[in-house]
Amino acid sequence: MKTVLEARQVSKIFGGLVAVNKVDLVVPEGSIASIIGPNGAGKTTLFNCISGFYTPELGDVLFNGRKIQGMLTDKVAAMGIARTYQNIRLFKSMTAVENVMVGFEPHLKHGWITAMIKTPGYVKEQKHIVNEASRLLHYVGLAGLGDNLALNLPYGAQRRLEIARALANQPKLLLLDEPTAGMNPQETDVMKDFIRQIRDDLGITIILIEHDMRVVMNISDQISVLDYGQKIAEGNPKEIQANPRVIEAYLGPGAAALSEKYRREKTHDA
Amino acid sequence: MNKQSIQKSAASGMVFGIIVIFFALIGFTVVISGLIQKALGQSLGVGQMPSTSSFLIFLGLLGIWNGWRASRQDKHETLNTKKVLGRSTIAGLVAGVLVMVYALIVGVLDNRGINLRTYLSQLSSESVRFFLFNQTIVVGILIHVFYSTLMAVVGGFLALASERSRERVKSTRESIQKWSQDHWLGKLQGNPYVSYVLMGVVLLLLVLLPRTWGAYWNYVMGTVGIYVLLGLGLNIIVGFSGQLVLGYVAFFAIGAYTFALTTSPEPHNLVWNFWIALGVAVLAAALSGILIGLPIMRLRGDYLAIVTLGFGEIIRILLRSDILKDFTMGPRGVRNIAGPTLFGRSFTTDVDFMYLIILAVLLSIFLARRWQESSIGRAWLAISQDETVAQATGVNTQKYKLLALSLGAAFAGLGGALFASRNQFTGPEDHALMVSINVLVLVIVGGMGSIPGVILGAFTLKGLPEILREVENYRLLVFGALLVVMMIIRPEGLWPARRPKLEVPVGQDNEPVHLPATVGGEK
Amino acid sequence: MMLEVENLNVHYGAIHALKGVSFHLEEGEIVALIGANGAGKSTTLNTISRLNKPTAGDIRYRGVSIVETPPQDIVTKGIVQVPEGRRIFPKMTVVENLEMGAYIFSDRQRIEADIEMVFGKFPRLRERRKQLGGTLSGGEQQMLAIARGLMARPQLLLLDEPSMGLAPIIVEQIFDIISEINQQGTSILLVEQNAQMALSIADRGYVFETGKIVLEGDAGDLLEDPMVKEAYLGGG
Amino acid sequence: NGAAPAGGEPEVCASDEFGCAKIPAGQTVKIGMGAPMTGDYASFGVDISQGAAIAVKDAGTVEGFAFELVAQDDQGAPEGGAAVANKLATDPTVVAIAGHIFSGATEAAIPVYDKVGIPMMSPSATNPPLTTLGSKVFNRVAFTDAVQGKFAADYLYSKLGFRKIAVLHDGGAYGQGLADVVRAEFTALGGEVVGYEAITPGETDYTATLSALAASAPEAVYFGGYVAEGVVLTNNMKQSGLENAVFFGCDGTFGAEFVAKTGANGEGAYAASLIPPESAAKLKFDADYLAAYGVGSGTLSPYTWSGYDSAAVLMAKVKEVAVLGSDGALYVPRGALVAAVRGTSGFTSITGDITCDAVGECNTAGPTFYIVKDGDWAQAEQ
Amino acid sequence: MEALRKKFSLTLPQNSIRIIRIIAALLLLALIIVRAMDVAAKSQFGADTWLRLSVSGLIIGGMYALIAIGYTLVYGILFMINFAHGEVMMIGTFGGYFVFEAFNAIQVSGADGNQLSFLNAYPVIAILLAFLAGMTIAALSGLFLEKFAYRPLRGAPRLVPLISAIGASIFLQNAGQLLFGPQRRQYINPVVLDRGIGWNLEVAGSTVVLTYTGIFSLILSAILMVGLYLLVQRTKLGRAMRAVAQDKKTAALMGINVDQIISRTFVISGALAGAAGVMWGIHNGLFNYYVGFLPGIKAFTAAVLGGIGNIPGAMLGGMFLGIVESVGPAVLGIDFQLKDVLAFTILILVLIFRPSGILGEALTEEKV
Ligand SMILES: Nc1ncnc2c1ncn2[C@@H]1O[C@H](COP(=O)(O)OP(=O)(O)OP(=O)(O)O)[C@@H](O)[C@H]1O
Numbered sequence A: 001m002k003t004v005l006e007a008r009q010v011s012k013i014f015g016g017l018v019a020v021n022k023v024d025l026v027v028p029e030g031s032i033a034s035i036i037g038p039n040g041a042g043k044t045t046l047f048n049c050i051s052g053f054y055t056p057e058l059g060d061v062l063f064n065g066r067k068i069q070g071m072l073t074d075k076v077a078a079m080g081i082a083r084t085y086q087n088i089r090l091f092k093s094m095t096a097v098e099n100v101m102v103g104f105e106p107h108l109k110h111g112w113i114t115a116m117i118k119t120p121g122y123v124k125e126q127k128h129i130v131n132e133a134s135r136l137l138h139y140v141g142l143a144g145l146g147d148n149l150a151l152n153l154p155y156g157a158q159r160r161l162e163i164a165r166a167l168a169n170q171p172k173l174l175l176l177d178e179p180t181a182g183m184n185p186q187e188t189d190v191m192k193d194f195i196r197q198i199r200d201d202l203g204i205t206i207i208l209i210e211h212d213m214r215v216v217m218n219i220s221d222q223i224s225v226l227d228y229g230q231k232i233a234e235g236n237p238k239e240i241q242a243n244p245r246v247i248e249a250y251l252g253p254g255a256a257a258l259s260e261k262y263r264r265e266k267t268h269d270a
Numbered sequence B: 001m002n003k004q005s006i007q008k009s010a011a012s013g014m015v016f017g018i019i020v021i022f023f024a025l026i027g028f029t030v031v032i033s034g035l036i037q038k039a040l041g042q043s044l045g046v047g048q049m050p051s052t053s054s055f056l057i058f059l060g061l062l063g064i065w066n067g068w069r070a071s072r073q074d075k076h077e078t079l080n081t082k083k084v085l086g087r088s089t090i091a092g093l094v095a096g097v098l099v100m101v102y103a104l105i106v107g108v109l110d111n112r113g114i115n116l117r118t119y120l121s122q123l124s125s126e127s128v129r130f131f132l133f134n135q136t137i138v139v140g141i142l143i144h145v146f147y148s149t150l151m152a153v154v155g156g157f158l159a160l161a162s163e164r165s166r167e168r169v170k171s172t173r174e175s176i177q178k179w180s181q182d183h184w185l186g187k188l189q190g191n192p193y194v195s196y197v198l199m200g201v202v203l204l205l206l207v208l209l210p211r212t213w214g215a216y217w218n219y220v221m222g223t224v225g226i227y228v229l230l231g232l233g234l235n236i237i238v239g240f241s242g243q244l245v246l247g248y249v250a251f252f253a254i255g256a257y258t259f260a261l262t263t264s265p266e267p268h269n270l271v272w273n274f275w276i277a278l279g280v281a282v283l284a285a286a287l288s289g290i291l292i293g294l295p296i297m298r299l300r301g302d303y304l305a306i307v308t309l310g311f312g313e314i315i316r317i318l319l320r321s322d323i324l325k326d327f328t329m330g331p332r333g334v335r336n337i338a339g340p341t342l343f344g345r346s347f348t349t350d351v352d353f354m355y356l357i358i359l360a361v362l363l364s365i366f367l368a369r370r371w372q373e374s375s376i377g378r379a380w381l382a383i384s385q386d387e388t389v390a391q392a393t394g395v396n397t398q399k400y401k402l403l404a405l406s407l408g409a410a411f412a413g414l415g416g417a418l419f420a421s422r423n424q425f426t427g428p429e430d431h432a433l434m435v436s437i438n439v440l441v442l443v444i445v446g447g448m449g450s451i452p453g454v455i456l457g458a459f460t461l462k463g464l465p466e467i468l469r470e471v472e473n474y475r476l477l478v479f480g481a482l483l484v485v486m487m488i489i490r491p492e493g494l495w496p497a498r499r500p501k502l503e504v505p506v507g508q509d510n511e512p513v514h515l516p517a518t519v520g521g522e523k
Numbered sequence C: 001m002m003l004e005v006e007n008l009n010v011h012y013g014a015i016h017a018l019k020g021v022s023f024h025l026e027e028g029e030i031v032a033l034i035g036a037n038g039a040g041k042s043t044t045l046n047t048i049s050r051l052n053k054p055t056a057g058d059i060r061y062r063g064v065s066i067v068e069t070p071p072q073d074i075v076t077k078g079i080v081q082v083p084e085g086r087r088i089f090p091k092m093t094v095v096e097n098l099e100m101g102a103y104i105f106s107d108r109q110r111i112e113a114d115i116e117m118v119f120g121k122f123p124r125l126r127e128r129r130k131q132l133g134g135t136l137s138g139g140e141q142q143m144l145a146i147a148r149g150l151m152a153r154p155q156l157l158l159l160d161e162p163s164m165g166l167a168p169i170i171v172e173q174i175f176d177i178i179s180e181i182n183q184q185g186t187s188i189l190l191v192e193q194n195a196q197m198a199l200s201i202a203d204r205g206y207v208f209e210t211g212k213i214v215l216e217g218d219a220g221d222l223l224e225d226p227m228v229k230e231a232y233l234g235g236g
Numbered sequence D: 001n002g003a004a005p006a007g008g009e010p011e012v013c014a015s016d017e018f019g020c021a022k023i024p025a026g027q028t029v030k031i032g033m034g035a036p037m038t039g040d041y042a043s044f045g046v047d048i049s050q051g052a053a054i055a056v057k058d059a060g061t062v063e064g065f066a067f068e069l070v071a072q073d074d075q076g077a078p079e080g081g082a083a084v085a086n087k088l089a090t091d092p093t094v095v096a097i098a099g100h101i102f103s104g105a106t107e108a109a110i111p112v113y114d115k116v117g118i119p120m121m122s123p124s125a126t127n128p129p130l131t132t133l134g135s136k137v138f139n140r141v142a143f144t145d146a147v148q149g150k151f152a153a154d155y156l157y158s159k160l161g162f163r164k165i166a167v168l169h170d171g172g173a174y175g176q177g178l179a180d181v182v183r184a185e186f187t188a189l190g191g192e193v194v195g196y197e198a199i200t201p202g203e204t205d206y207t208a209t210l211s212a213l214a215a216s217a218p219e220a221v222y223f224g225g226y227v228a229e230g231v232v233l234t235n236n237m238k239q240s241g242l243e244n245a246v247f248f249g250c251d252g253t254f255g256a257e258f259v260a261k262t263g264a265n266g267e268g269a270y271a272a273s274l275i276p277p278e279s280a281a282k283l284k285f286d287a288d289y290l291a292a293y294g295v296g297s298g299t300l301s302p303y304t305w306s307g308y309d310s311a312a313v314l315m316a317k318v319k320e321v322a323v324l325g326s327d328g329a330l331y332v333p334r335g336a337l338v339a340a341v342r343g344t345s346g347f348t349s350i351t352g353d354i355t356c357d358a359v360g361e362c363n364t365a366g367p368t369f370y371i372v373k374d375g376d377w378a379q380a381e382q
Numbered sequence E: 001m002e003a004l005r006k007k008f009s010l011t012l013p014q015n016s017i018r019i020i021r022i023i024a025a026l027l028l029l030a031l032i033i034v035r036a037m038d039v040a041a042k043s044q045f046g047a048d049t050w051l052r053l054s055v056s057g058l059i060i061g062g063m064y065a066l067i068a069i070g071y072t073l074v075y076g077i078l079f080m081i082n083f084a085h086g087e088v089m090m091i092g093t094f095g096g097y098f099v100f101e102a103f104n105a106i107q108v109s110g111a112d113g114n115q116l117s118f119l120n121a122y123p124v125i126a127i128l129l130a131f132l133a134g135m136t137i138a139a140l141s142g143l144f145l146e147k148f149a150y151r152p153l154r155g156a157p158r159l160v161p162l163i164s165a166i167g168a169s170i171f172l173q174n175a176g177q178l179l180f181g182p183q184r185r186q187y188i189n190p191v192v193l194d195r196g197i198g199w200n201l202e203v204a205g206s207t208v209v210l211t212y213t214g215i216f217s218l219i220l221s222a223i224l225m226v227g228l229y230l231l232v233q234r235t236k237l238g239r240a241m242r243a244v245a246q247d248k249k250t251a252a253l254m255g256i257n258v259d260q261i262i263s264r265t266f267v268i269s270g271a272l273a274g275a276a277g278v279m280w281g282i283h284n285g286l287f288n289y290y291v292g293f294l295p296g297i298k299a300f301t302a303a304v305l306g307g308i309g310n311i312p313g314a315m316l317g318g319m320f321l322g323i324v325e326s327v328g329p330a331v332l333g334i335d336f337q338l339k340d341v342l343a344f345t346i347l348i349l350v351l352i353f354r355p356s357g358i359l360g361e362a363l364t365e366e367k368v
C-alpha cells in the first residue's frame, strides 16, 4: 500500500525539553492511524510538526514522498493536509457555512479583481462553493444549521464543524486532535462511526489523537504510542492492548475495573 | 428608607454637585445660560453676562435630572411618594451643599479682591457674581441650596409621574409596533422595491442638496465625504481584515502629495492632467501600502498599530523637514494645486466639487461592498478572527493582509488627492496623527466592519464638531465626552456590521447522503 | 445541609440557560451532575461561584444565602471551583499557579507545605514546576488546575469535567485523588461527561437536560437506570 | 444680492461689485475671526481674539448698530481655515475678517472671502507669499517674514558685529521662512552660519540639539519660531555649552511671557516686534486687557496688540462706508469696504501707523528690536 | 540525548526567511557602524558634547520609561491602550505646580530671621508634598477614568475602550485648557533645585553641567521603577495583577477581587504618570494642558518597543528611546529635526526582527 505520510526521526525541542524525540511514523493510504500516549507525551506537538506550525529541529516529514517541514501552514493545507484542534478553534463570529467556505480557500481560482467586477466565472465559483459547503454541512450532520454563528452552536456541533471545515480543504490526510474530548459516551459513539465513515466514504487517510480507548481500539488500523516524546510501541489494537509497557504508562487497569473498585470501597465504607 | 438607598441618593447628589462645580470652573455655566437666553429669543450683548433667569433654567434642568436619577434607583421596584420625596431631597441637598461650599469659597476669595483667574482662567469677578445670582454671598449660596433641593424634588416627582404613565407609554408603543407590522407600511419593509425607492430618494437628495445648501455646507459635507472615503478604506484594513493601523494618514499624505506635486506649478512644474494625477496618486498610495506591508506582515495587533503610527509620523516629519524641502516645499506646503477639469472645462465651484466627492464616495461604497461580500471578504474575516487557524485552513494570510492594506491605502490616496485638490493646498500639518485617530474613531463609532456605519461615523465625527461650533471653545470638550458616552451606550457602534445571509440550500432529510463531488481523493 | 440550591434561574441575554434548578448537597458527600453538552452544568457551578448572577432563585451555603456574595468572598467561605477547560494562568509557572490558588491565605509556610502536599498527589507537576503553565500539555494543565483548586483548602470543591482530555491512567489517578480528598473531609460537587466514573464515586447524582434536572437519585440507582444507561453510559 | 432693489436699499448697493451686507435693525455688525481656539496653539487664538474684543468694545457703534466679534475655531490648520471661512462667508451680517491667525489657515481662507468680497486684516499671518496671490481682500498689519529676516540679519551683522551665528527654527512655515531669510542674508553680508537646525515644536527639552550646535561655537543663536520654544531654548542654552552665545529671537518670541519664563537666563536676549515701546494707546489697552482677562497683554501671545489693531482698522472702515437704509437696516457695501480697507492710510493705533500698500502689506515700519534688560524688554539700539 | 543536542547545534536553521532576516540585520548593523565611524572621524563633537547628549538622553528616557510603565501596566491587564494616560500625567503636573505655587506664596521666617518663602525654607517637605499631590491627583484621575470611561466597556470588543480612551483624552485636554487657561505655566523651583544649576564637570576643556533637577529626576525614576518592579514581582498585589491580566474569570475563582485589582492598577499607573508629570515640571519648567500629549505618544512607543505588557521592557524601551533621540542624530550625523524619524525607524526595525518588542515573548511558536 502507498504511504501517505512518513515521519523520519522527527524531533522537536522546547528550550531544554525534547517534546518529540526521534519519532518515526509511517501511515499507509486509506488507513486510520491513532496516536496515543500520556498527557504531555508530544502527540499534539507531532501534529504541529506535520501541519507546518512547528519546524522540527531534526528529521524529515514526508507527504506523498515530498519533504514538507519548514513549509508555511497554508502551503501544507493546500497540499492536502487538514486538521482540527484540541481546543476547538473556529471562526467564532462567522456562520457555520462561512466557516466551511473558508476551507475551500486554497482551491479558489478567482481573485479580488474578478470579485470586484463579479465576472460570471467568479459568480459560478461562489455558487459552487456555497453548494459544496452546505453539502458538507449536511454530510457532517449539521444540515440546516448553516446560518448559525459558530459560537452559538452546541459543543458537539462545533467539533463537527471543525471537521467539515477541514474536509473543505479537500485533504488527502486528515489530522484529528481529540475529536471526542468533552463528549458523553453516546455522542462519542456517533463521532467514532462518523470518523470511520469519512475514511470509508472519502478515502481520506486519518491520523487520530484520542484518549478514549473505546474509540481508539475500535476504529484504528494502527496505533502508535508516545511517551516522553518517544515512540514506545506500535501495532494493531490487540497488540497495543496487551503491551505491558503501554498498560503501565498509559492504559492503567481500565474504566470498568476502576468503577468496580470505587463501588467496593464505598460499600466497604458504609 | 434604608441605608443603601440613602447612600445611593447622596452619591447621585454628589455627582451632580461635582458636575455643576466643574461646569462653573470651566465657564460652561455662562455659555449654556447664554445659549438658553438666545434660545428664548432674548438678545445677549457682546461681553455681557447672561441673565440670572437663564442660569436658573440651566441649574433647574440639572437639578431635575439629579432628582430623577436619584429617585429611580432600581428598575424593578415601584416608586411611591415617600421614597421619591426622601431620595430626591437628599440628592438635592447634597448637591446643593456641595455647590454652596464651592460658591462660598470662590465668593469670599473674590470679595477679598483675589484674582482667581491667575489659576482658574474662567473665574472672573463677573462670573463669580453671576454664579451667585448677582446677590450677596449669603443670599447666593442659600438660593443654591434651596433651589437645588426644590428642583431635585420636582425631578423626583416627574420620575414618579413618568413611571405611572410608563405602562401607558409601553402599551402605546406596542400597539404602534403592531399596527405598523399589520399595516401595509410594515409589510413594505423587506420589499426589495422599497429599498430601490429609498435609494432613489437618496440619490435625488445627493443631486439636489449641493445646489441648494450653500458653500459652507458643501464644504462641511465635502469634508465629511472625504472622511467617508478614508473611513471606507480604513474599514477594509481594520474592520474587514482585522489589522489595527494607526498611521493611516501616511497613505492620505502620499495621495495628497503625489497629486499636489504632479499638478502644481511649484516646485516641479509638472502640471499633469487632473485625472491622470488622480490615478497616479491612488496607485502611489496603494503601492506604498504594499511596500510598508511587506516587512511588517508578521506583526500583530498593537505592534502593527504602533509601527504604522510611527510610519505616519515619519512621513509627516520628512514632509516638513529641511532635507526634503526642495522636493516637497517643506513646512510651507504645496499651493496652487489643480482642480478638476472635464472636457477642457474646469469645474471647481463648491457644487461641482461636491458632486465629484459624491461620485467618489458612491464608487468606493460599491467597491467596498463588493469585496466585503465576496470570498475576499470572507477570507479577511477569517483572518481577523483567528489568523493562525485561517492560515492553517489554507488562507494565504500574507497575501490577503497585503491586499487589504493596499486597497485601503488606495482609498486614502483618493481621499488625499481630492482633499488637496479641493483646498488647492496641502502641507505637512494636514497629515498629522490626529487624522489617523479621527478616521479610526469614525470607523469604530460607526460600527467596525460596517459600511453604513462608516458613513454614519463620518457624519458624526466630522459633522458633530461643526454643529458644536455653537458651544465655541467647548466643542472639543463636549465632543470628547460624547465619544465616551457613545461608546458606553453603543459599544458595537452606531450601525453594527451584520454578515450578509447566504442562501444555504437545506438538504432534505430523506435525501441520501452523497458526497460532494470535489471533496476527497481525486483519484 | 452544606449547599442548597433552590429554583435557580439563569439567563445569558435571551438564552434561558437554567430553568428552575434545585438540588442539595450534604456535608461530606460527593454529588455528581451529569448531562449532555450545553445542559447547564457549568452554568450551575459558575452561578454558585457567583461568576453569573441568577435572575431568580436562592443558593444557601450552610444555611446562609450566598447569591449576593461577590466571587472572592465565596472562595474565602471555602467554596472553590476548578473550572472547565483547565484555565490555568498561561504565563505563570506551575508553582506560581499553585500560589495563586492559595491567594486567600498569606501564611507562607502553610502555602509551601500545601505545595508539597499537591506535588505529592501529582508528581508530574513537580517535574514541571518551573515551566510556564501555557506550555504544559493538556493533561498536565488539568492536573495543575485541580492542584490549584486544592491550594485554597476547599470545604466544598466544585469540579467541572476534571477528566476531560486525560489519559486513561491519569483519569484513574484523578478519580483516586477526588475520592481521597473527599475522604479527607471535602465535600465535592462533580460535573462529568464520564458518567460511569462519576456515578461510581459519587453518593448521589442529578441528571441535567436543557437547563432542568430531569432525574435524581442515589448514584448506584442512577447507574442502573435504563435512561441513564442508554444516554450517558454508552455501549462500551 | 444687490440686483433687486429691495425695500430700503441705498443706491450704492446696486452699483457695488459684491452688493451690500444688510444688517437688520436690532442685530449687530459682525467682525469675523478665524483663530486656533483649541489645540496646541489655542493661546494665540484666545489672546488675539481677546485683543480684538477690546477693540470692539472701544469701537462704539455705527449708525446706532453695535459691533460684535465672532471668533471661530480654525485650529490654525488649512482645513479648519477653509471651513471657518465658508461658515463666516455664509453669514450675511459678517462684514469683515480680523484674521486669520496662522498663515496656512489664512491661505486656505483667502479664496473663500475673495469670492464674496469680505475684506481681511490679519494680525499675524506673516508668510510672505500671502500678499502675492493677487487677492483683493487680504491685508495684514504684521510685517512679513522676509522683511523681518532681512532686518534681523543686518542687525546681527552690522549692529552687533557677529560673524558666526547658528540658525534654528521650529520646522513650521513661519519659523522656517524667517530662518531661511536670515541665513541667506547673513551669508550675503559676509557672515558665517555655522549651524542650521530645526527643532520639534512643543517639546520642553532641546539640550541635545543645542549641545550639538555648541560644538561649532556660534556667537549668537537666531531662532525663528514662537515664544514657547524660544523660552525653552534660552533656558537650555546655559546647560548646553552655549552660555556665552546670544539668543536672538523674532516677533514670535517677543512678549511678557518670554521674560517671565526665562528669568535670569533671558537677560540680553533679543526679539523683534512691530509695536513701538510705549504710547498712551498701548498703556490704555494694556490696562483694559488686564482688567478684562486677568492676564497681561502679550502674555498669551506676542500678537495681542495686532489683534486689537486689525479689528480696529476694519471697524473704522466699516464706519466710513456703511449707510443706513430707509428701512432702518444698516447696509455695508462690500466692494467699497474691500477698497476702503486696502486704501487705509495713516491710521494710527497701538502698533503705530497703519498704511496699506497696493498688495495689502499694511505695516510700513520695519521691526523694532528689543533686548531683555533687568528683567524687562527694552528697546535696543536701533 | 547528547547526540541529539550536538546534531541540533550543528544543523543550520532551516527556515530560509530567518537566514535572510539575520543577514539583513547584520548588514544594517554594519551600515550603521560604518556610518557612525565615518561621522566620528570627521566629527566636530568632543567628549563634552557626547556627555551632554547622553545625560540629556538618560533624563528624558527616565521620564519616558516612567510613563511607559503606566501604559504597559494597564495594557497588560486590560489589553487596552490607555490613550488618556498622557493627560493623567498632565493632571499630575498641575497638581505639583499648585503645591509649589502655594508654598511660594507662604512666607516664613528662615533660620537667620529673613523672610523666606516656605518653598525655600523647607524645600524637601515642599518637594515631597508636590509629588504627593501630583501623584495623588493623577492616581485619582486614573481611578475615575477607569470607573467612568472604561469599566462600563469591560467585555466590549478590543477597540471600543481605545476609542473611549481617545474621547477621554480629548475631554481631559480641553478641560485642562478651560480650567487653567491656554497659557504656559512654569514651575518655580526652590532655589536649591533651580533649573540650570548643577555639578560642573570639566570635560575636554569645557564645562558640562549635570543639572540637579536632571540627576534628581533620573534617580527618582530609577527608584520608582525598581519599586514598581518589586511590587509586581514580589507582592501579593502584583501576583494578583498578573493573574487578572491572564484570565479574569479564573482570577475571580482564586478569590481575587478583579474590579478592585483593575482599579488599583489604574491608581498605580496614574501615580507613576503623576510622578513623571511633577518631575517634568521640575526639570523642564514649562507646561500647559498639552504637556502630556507628546510624552504620551513617545512613552507608548517606548512601551511597545520594549514589548508591551512587559514592565522591564517598558523601562528599557523608555531609556532606549530617550538615548536614541538625543544621541542618535549626532552619531549618524543627521539633523536633529529627524530624531523622531530615527526613533520610529529603529522601532520599526526592532519590531521587524522581534515582532513582540525587545523583551516581549516570541509569537512564532504559538501553541495550538
Ligand atoms: N457566556 C455565555 N453566553 C451565552 N450563552 C452561554 C454562555 N455560557 C453558556 N451559554 C449557554 O448556556 C447553555 C448552558 O451551557 P453550560 O456551559 O452551562 O452547559 P454544560 O452543561 O456545562 O455543557 P458542557 O458539557 O458542554 O460543558 C448552553 O446553551 C450554552 O450555549
Ligand SMILES: Nc1ncnc2c1ncn2[C@@H]1O[C@H](COP(=O)(O)OP(=O)(O)OP(=O)(O)O)[C@@H](O)[C@H]1O
Pocket: A014, A017, A019, A037, A038, A039, A040, A041, A042, A043, A044, A045, A046, A086, C135, C136, C137, C138, C139, C140, C165, E365, E366, E367
Ligand atoms: N510551545 C511550547 N513551549 C514549550 N513547551 C511546550 C510547548 N508546546 C508543548 N510543550 C511541551 O511539550 C510536551 C508535549 O506537549 P503536547 O501538547 O504535544 O502533549 P500531548 O501529547 O498532546 O498531551 P495531551 O494529551 O495532554 O494533549 C509537554 O510537556 C508540553 O508541556
Ligand SMILES: [Mg+2]
Pocket: A043, A044, A045, A086, C137, C138
Ligand atoms: Mg494534545
Ligand SMILES: [Mg+2]
Pocket: C038, C041, C042, C043, C084, C160
Ligand atoms: Mg460545561
